[in-house]
Amino acid sequence: MNIGTEARPSTSAATAEKAFSFISKGWREVRDSADADFQLMSARAKSFKNLATSFDRELENFFNSASPFSVPSRGSTSPTEIDFVKRLQPKLSEFRRVYSSPDFSRKVLDKWKPRPKIRIDLSAIRSAIVSEVEENEGGIIDFHDRDRFWGGRKVQLKEFRWEWRGESEESQKEWEPIRALKTRLREFERKSSSSEILSNIKNNKFVEKVKSSLKAICKEPQESKEVPPLDVPELLAYLVKQSGPFLDQLGFQKDICDKIVEAFCSKRKNRLLLRSLSSGETSVLENENINDELDLRIASVLRSTGHCYDDGLWTDSVNHDSADRKRHVAIVTTASLPWMTGTAVNPLFRAAYLSKSAKQKITLLVPWLCKSDQELVYPNSLVFSSPEEQETYIRNWLEERVGFKADFKISFYPGKFSKERRSIIPAGDTSQFVSSKEADIAILEEPEHLNWYHHGRRWTDKFNHVVGIVHTNYLEYIKREKNGALQAFFVKHINNWVTRAYCHKVLRLSAATQDLPKSIICNVHGVNPKFLRVGEKVAAERQLGQETFSKGAYFLGKMVWAKGYKELIDLLAKHKNDLEDFKLDVFGNGEDAHEVQSVAKTLDLNLNFLKGRDHADDSLHGYKVFINPSVSDVLCTATAEALAMGKFVVCADHPSNEFFRSFPNCLTYKSSEDFVARVKEALANEPQPLTPEQRYNLSWEAATQRFMEYSELDRVLNNTEETAGSSNANRKMTKSISMPSLSEVVDGGLAFAHYCLTGNEILRLATGAIPGTRDYDKQHCKDLHLLPPQVQNPIYGW
Template sequence: MNYKPLEVRSSPSTAAASSGSISSVATAEKALSFISKSWREVRSSADADLQLLKNRANSFKNLADREFENFINSASKSPFSVPSITASATLNSAPPAEIDFVRKLQPKLSEIRRAYSSPDFKFYPRPQIKIDLSAIKNAIVAEVGEDEEDETESLRKWRRVGFKVKAKEGQFEEFWEPIKTLKSRLKDLEHKSSSEILEGIKNSEFVERLKSGLKAICKDPNESKEVPPLDATELLACLVRQSSPLLDQLGINRGISDKIVESLCRKRKDQLLLRSLPAGESSMIESENITDELDLRLASVVQSTGHCYEGGFWSDSGKHDELDNKRHVAIVTTASLPWMTGTAVNPLFRAAYLANSAKQNVTLLVPWLCRSDQEIVYPNNLTFSSPEEQESYIRSWLEERVGFKADFKISFYPGKFSKSRRSIIPAGDTSQFISPKDADIAILEEPEHLNWYHHGKRWTDKFNHVVGIVHTNYLEYIKRERNGALQAFFVKHINNWVIRAYCDKVLRLSAATQDLPKSMVCNVHGVNPKFLKIGEKVAAGKERGEQTFSKGAYFLGKMVWAKGYKELIDLLAKQKNDLDGFNLDVYGNGEDAHEVQSTAKRLNLNLNFMKGRDHADDSLHSYKVFINPSVSDVLCTATAEALAMGKFVVCADHPSNDFFRVFPNCLTYKTPEDFVAKVKEAMANEPLPLTPEQRYILSWEAATQRLMEFSELNKVLDSQADKHLGRRHKNGMPKSISLPNLNEVVDGGLAFAHNCLTGNEFLRLCTGAIPGSRDYDKQHSKDLRLLPPQVQNPIYG
């Protein structure tokens, strides 16, 4: 049986499917071979590039090595470039410092060369990229018999998997951020017109900074220093602030003027300092208050004009310049020993104790009287032929009382005695007798008296700080004269005038004086140490049970009516019957001695008149009660001395005695009947000894301390660096040197007007000046060895 081979025929659909799968596998294999071939080409190209880079790096390395060796060889062989290297190499076996440094540097360079020649060296951080080709294989190799849907699924899986790039997280973010920003800005530019793009560039911050930088480079240096002038708002704010004392005098509260200034400046705050200060400083000033901003604005405007303000329109450019780090104090007074008056004794003690501190040099300036005036003023017909002779007398008197040798200078200025005023008036310019190098601090004893007819340089212009000490209640004396009320009215305003013009600070010894500008009440007088020793001796005698006081009551003072003699005679005359048997010893000399004695004799008063004596005289130690009814004194020195000696003091209830109220031995009275009661109380009891605290209050050490504190001398003497420059603002701009104050301008105007008026001889005579006292005379020039008057003040024409 013949069998024929079985012929299998496939269906058309099955054949088509078989041929399709074969063709897809072939296509995939071709794609894979293409990809693998491309990857091999890329890798070989990259290897070639890396090899080229390494070759170039090696060539650079070799070149650097050759240059380095040439440098060393040239440095060691050159006879002129590096002589120290060759010299040291030939003389010493040790290598020079330069070669040593290079050899130390060579290992470091070798390490660098090894680092960049290493195969692991990377010029930039390469990301770790791993291409997983197994994913492609898995996507391509699939079951051949799968249907079309399975094939489509595998292809989608291949597309979805693709190349798996494994990189470190965040490795490329920093590189792609600028590109993303650039793409976003390019997209924004596509939606904008050309005009909008140009406008944005024009208003950009970069362009503004570029313009300001170019402007600063191209600007003329002279133009950069120009400061715009003050506008109306700033001028008004400055005027309101400087007028605050006047507004306060008119009853307008100071806080209102401050609010006005703040409101005016607030409107201009944004432009106030930016116009006149560099941009870098404006940020520092934004935290300042309105006052400081206005001060700096004014300072910048004034400085831009080149004007340098030093305290007045008529200032002296030759003020004291501190070279030896020691300040100088000049004490100017209106009287001198042997005239035993308060303005002669107290300034002398003040000079001694200020000089004893050794913190400052001291000069005492006292008046010199010609022989004719000396015979009238000085007691016991005591006269001097030369200033040196009087200076010797003053120093010996002082040293006997203070117990130490005071190191200070005594100078003299010309003076004339006025019989009508019973005082010494300066002749000529008193300030010229203090040299400019010593013109630092001035203490004017009786500043109103010194400046009534002062015709010369302004004290506050020549000196850095001027303190006035008021000793005398001139208004009380003037009221006792003919037409006293009218004279006191004019004198009061003249005193205010000269105090404002010539003083920085004024101290009044008590409230009994006129209320002057720039003044405060403070007792800066002490007691002669000799009186305190007497008081200690009396206290020691009481402890031993001895009788210290054997006499009753006494009064001591210059015998003129105004020194309390009128009040004393009135009290004793009214209470004559109540004080029956009471005797009072009176010590004093003076112009009214005859009238006082005749009046007491006519009224039949129990007064025993004796010649004037020093209060420290031994004959006065045994008195128990000191009576002082005066109400014309400012602060009676004799009262303080009696308290220091441990005596009772009976005085009037008056502002001039306020300082003594704290002492238990001070008995004050208000009425004549009260006076009688206090006198009887003092005569019947024993005074209490002074405590150490009470003795210190009366001492000159305590008085000097009060002077330093209340006259602000502590601050002035301690200020070394900012004495002339003024205190600097914390931003570095000096305000006090450039900013004139309205009060100072007014005071300068008053001083100028006073100088003009006192220069006219007719006006001087109308106000009671001594004829010819505007300048010193020939006798003064001869005694003090000065230039002749016609040379010092020549008359032309």
């Protein structure tokens, strides 16, 4: 027991010694760190003291240099400026003496010593030591006692607890002496009346050094605004998004790609939402399209790296800079009057009504055919000896129908007529017939037709905005030919190819056409104003009780099987008995005229074939019912004209007639039995007069307005930018300028590949091109006054 009792004090003393050894070691480290900081502060104070001494020397130099200004005569005083500086010198000396004294330095060091918000509480150590030491004579350690002996020497402990308080907001501000010095210097500059003395002081090197030192001391650290780098999900999402052209050709739907992109970007979107909500900011991501948000994210990262992307590969965009401040619009079409086809008539009216606006200048580019081809295409053996003669015919025909003189330019490009395709194929580079100064906006009527064999400059390279308008359902025509299914397969992909490569925007007149890239469905065709005037005349006669329609039914169209003649003969042959008393007059000319008439005669159908004529001809006004069984049309112009004249129209329930279903005089049928019922209904009743709203929807004014809206031409002409959320201050970057687009690269690659393939004559002939159409021939050079192709485009070397 005695042994144990004697051992406890020694064990407790050893434990306490270890504890204080640990504490003293930590205290020494803190003391050494504080000493180093105090030495640094002392060095800076000495440096400031040296600056003050240098300032005294500068003042003495100043007085010496200012001595010529003084007047040493009796009774006079020194200039005001010199007196002011002399009065200021004792104050500056006093200021230097006070702020360089040891007491001031000690106060500064006491005030500026490091005081982090650290609280060191040794109560736990004290409790542990006390618990180990018994309360006996030799082992009691009282920490609250002021004077104790430890290890043979007197130790003074004050509570053995200390606290480093954090710096207050005032201590973080500008140091009081520096602020006072800056204030007095500003007062000196303001009170001094001598500009020369003031300029000498301002230009003094010492003053400049003082100012630079003060700026360095008071400079606040700038926050880092680095844009975080892209992570793997964002890169994968952008790759999927930009791979849309490839995935589209492979059969992937667009909504599937959007879902994949949204899945990759959902995590980051959630993080941004949480960050914005936690900071109290209003988030704009909730109502933002995830694709646009991804584009802006990529753009911000690229911009932070200094990258600037202006265009895609193989591109050379033209910046519009017109001296007359007017935009130029070039309308390129595949046919011309007097060939009465949709691609000849509708672009002509479009040019006339677009030219009514003073905002733009219009050029209509139509094909020029040599006399041998004119005899095959134009009706009634009508031929022209020069482009000027044909232009006069076109303008007279147009002015007679629109009722005003249209101010637009008509140009011609070389073309050749293909008997197999029954259409005009451009010869040479069509884009070269629009000058570079006028190459601003291009409207390609039938863009796939114009570019099947186009071997020249890319339209989107030469023009700032290219709009394609699809007129014809070529796939429906090709399926009727031999091996039509195989040909339609290739033509479908070629159409996708050329429209993607050469157009910025594609308008489809109806859903009857194939779904092309960058396309939207909208009827941008109107009706000749002459037909609307006929309809108004018919309505006025009906109000007076006069008989308006004295004839029955008729059909009008180019006499080729694909224009609805096959469907018409099949319906009449199948229901010959149901329509026994029904007579139909047929107006049209064409390559299949003889064959169509022979089949109708063989089946003993009650059809009366007449020569083709203009639909506005007076002889057609008396018919009450227009029959149109065609399912190959995209948007039949004759149907719209018949409705405008107040007639009944019997047509198939087909996407090409979707626009006409809202008119009460349009009677659609789904089966052959419905066809018979609709024909009898039309013959037994009178058509309803058109309302003002219905007449406007059929007019070219309304069609032009729809075209400007859906082609985005109004935005382009007004120089407005297409940016999502442009009103938001945080959306000031333009995506197309900030980042490259894989779609543009793909389109450029497709255009380059198409240019290479169409330059080979063997491949052109294998795909059905007319021989020698890669360049125009000598006859075109003579008719259009052109230089030979070898002169305009010389080939050097091989």
